Amino acid sequence: MVDNIRAIVRLVDRRDTFKVIALLILMTGTAFLNMFGVASVMPFLSVLADPQMVHDNAWLSAAFAWLGFQSTEAFLFFLGASAFTVFLLGTMTQALSQWAMIRFSHGQQYWLSKRLMTDYLRRPYSFYLNRNSSDLAKSVLEETQQAVNGALLPALRLVIHGTTAVAIIVLLLLIRPWLALVTASVLGVVYGAIYLLARRWLERIGKIRLQANRARFAAAGEAFAGAKEIRLLGRERAYLDRYQRPARQFAHQQANVAVLSNLPQYAIEAVAFGGVMILVLYLMSGPGGLATALPIIGVYALAAKKLIPAFQQIFASIARLRFTMPAVHNLLADLGDGQGVVPLPLRSQMDRPLVCNANIRFEGVTFTYPGAPRPALTDLNLTVPAFSSIGLVGSSGAGKSTLVDLLLGLLEPAAGAIYVDGQRLTEDNLRRWQATLGYVPQHIFLADDSVAANIALGVPEKSIDMAAVERAAKMANLHDFVLSELPQGYQTEIGDRGLRLSGGQRQRIGIARALYRDPSVLVFDEATSALDNATERAVMEAVHNLSKAKTVILVAHRLSTVEPCDQIAVLHDGRLVDQGAWDVLMQESDHFRRLAEGLKTTGASDDQRSVKQAMAQPSGLRSAERAK
Numbered sequence: 001m002v003d004n005i006r007a008i009v010r011l012v013d014r015r016d017t018f019k020v021i022a023l024l025i026l027m028t029g030t031a032f033l034n035m036f037g038v039a040s041v042m043p044f045l046s047v048l049a050d051p052q053m054v055h056d057n058a059w060l061s062a063a064f065a066w067l068g069f070q071s072t073e074a075f076l077f078f079l080g081a082s083a084f085t086v087f088l089l090g091t092m093t094q095a096l097s098q099w100a101m102i103r104f105s106h107g108q109q110y111w112l113s114k115r116l117m118t119d120y121l122r123r124p125y126s127f128y129l130n131r132n133s134s135d136l137a138k139s140v141l142e143e144t145q146q147a148v149n150g151a152l153l154p155a156l157r158l159v160i161h162g163t164t165a166v167a168i169i170v171l172l173l174l175i176r177p178w179l180a181l182v183t184a185s186v187l188g189v190v191y192g193a194i195y196l197l198a199r200r201w202l203e204r205i206g207k208i209r210l211q212a213n214r215a216r217f218a219a220a221g222e223a224f225a226g227a228k229e230i231r232l233l234g235r236e237r238a239y240l241d242r243y244q245r246p247a248r249q250f251a252h253q254q255a256n257v258a259v260l261s262n263l264p265q266y267a268i269e270a271v272a273f274g275g276v277m278i279l280v281l282y283l284m285s286g287p288g289g290l291a292t293a294l295p296i297i298g299v300y301a302l303a304a305k306k307l308i309p310a311f312q313q314i315f316a317s318i319a320r321l322r323f324t325m326p327a328v329h330n331l332l333a334d335l336g337d338g339q340g341v342v343p344l345p346l347r348s349q350m351d352r353p354l355v356c357n358a359n360i361r362f363e364g365v366t367f368t369y370p371g372a373p374r375p376a377l378t379d380l381n382l383t384v385p386a387f388s389s390i391g392l393v394g395s396s397g398a399g400k401s402t403l404v405d406l407l408l409g410l411l412e413p414a415a416g417a418i419y420v421d422g423q424r425l426t427e428d429n430l431r432r433w434q435a436t437l438g439y440v441p442q443h444i445f446l447a448d449d450s451v452a453a454n455i456a457l458g459v460p461e462k463s464i465d466m467a468a469v470e471r472a473a474k475m476a477n478l479h480d481f482v483l484s485e486l487p488q489g490y491q492t493e494i495g496d497r498g499l500r501l502s503g504g505q506r507q508r509i510g511i512a513r514a515l516y517r518d519p520s521v522l523v524f525d526e527a528t529s530a531l532d533n534a535t536e537r538a539v540m541e542a543v544h545n546l547s548k549a550k551t552v553i554l555v556a557h558r559l560s561t562v563e564p565c566d567q568i569a570v571l572h573d574g575r576l577v578d579q580g581a582w583d584v585l586m587q588e589s590d591h592f593r594r595l596a597e598g599l600k601t602t603g604a605s606d607d608q609r610s611v612k613q614a615m616a617q618p619s620g621l622r623s624a625e626r627a628k
């Protein structure tokens, strides 16, 4: 219970504490106005049933005299109008409370989803290795909404309807204590019993909903991301099944909680109707007859009008809270305590790149992936002189991509360190180092935007430097294609995930993207594999020409791509086994010769590599990449 309250409080933006306080004041005010609204019919009905009450009742006669009324009729009219005004005021305040509550909750949803999105974006790269991207998107977009609609709003409703119920019960207690106790007990027992019976079930179906939601998002995400392969393999039905089962389960549980929340209302209406009948008969048979009975019946009828929906809302809110709390705890666990997250880059960091003028040095670098049985890189020592080019080669799984990810600062060495011009790469200078880098991965992520926006990825449209876009596109051998084949040139929308482009065109966009901000260090991770030989040769010639002005690091599976590199590093089983120029390695390195022979003779390594690469990709990225 305390844990749940704490969790709900954590959903609220601390800066909005004053809004919460204002909301609570408004809700309490509403409860009191509701109570006064109910109470105000009593004098009216008393005088209506017995006009003599104006003189017999001390309070009424004092009001009659003080307000200077001359006739009972006028006083009766005044009492009726007052009751109506107070009732109206109560109803209006209630509407105002609802409006404020809903606005507040939706504001919190925006804030919560933004907070989660920021938190995910600030996570270290290793976080994405173990997470599914559709699961992350689901948490940001859907679970935050669920937390607000299923926990925050019901908690607020609980407060407003709880205070209203308490205020009205207090009023009834003042009028006829035992009758009030009976009424409150009947309502309390009916709702309490249903809740006690359904408690565990609600929690269980809440957990089932959470899992089903995750499964349906994953199935939908993967089905669309892998549309091509799924179509070819004829697995549409399998994916439909994968989606259908959790989707049905999700809908089923949502319906269950909605039905349960509304069910007691019908039972209560029957009880209330019967109760009022018994009350009327009982009061009418007592001394005073209708004159005594009418005001009490009126108050009770009006109280029931307020009290039954209040109890109903209290019950529905508690049921929904019980159902949603597993999702809230899950969300808060993801949100974490902010530890281990990296700060968002500052503009000053991006404007002051850590330029490499002497060399990049790996010193005793070891890295093991979380949960992997052995290191992907072991005690690696490598120096890359500035303004030179180095090719990284090795069999599949040798550790080339891991080395690149370490160099990019996406992964952190478990032992050893990387130095840029003698400066150790740390959290403090990492962003500045990354601002120096141009990186081309094998799988290019494309945004559903124009060619220019894809080259200048993330730069707001107005700030895109078109001259830089064209310069980069020319170097990537893309410019002619854009001008001659695309209807609106650089402004052509390339469609959802670039589906309208060939693999080679996509890779050239990726290369142009890396070159757009004119980085001083360029990293290509098997980035030219989808290019035809002639295009690759042209692009690589441009890149090798750059290596006089830039430092170029090249992972390639075609050895011919790395042939012109100043030096080549040969990796095997996570270790650097040989290093030198092409000719030297050809003569002196068995590993290199075997690699060259293997590539020449088997021709199978491309396929093996692709399969392995897919396996080695983090699950979240896998689905993002499949999305292209």
Ligand SMILES: Nc1ncnc2c1ncn2[C@@H]1O[C@H](COP(=O)(O)OP(=O)(O)OP(=O)(O)O)[C@@H](O)[C@H]1O
Pocket (backbone or CB within 6 Å): 129, 369, 370, 372, 375, 376, 394, 395, 396, 397, 398, 399, 400, 401, 402, 403, 609, 612, 613, 616, 617, 618
């Ligand atoms: N996310 C991961 N989780 C666990 N192990 C991984 C992960 N990514 C890679 N590995 C393992 O680390 C080792 C090095 O992988 P890496 O991707 O760096 O090799 P590579 O030389 O780039 O291979 P390829 O040429 O096939 O891309 C491999 O044994 C691989 O299975």
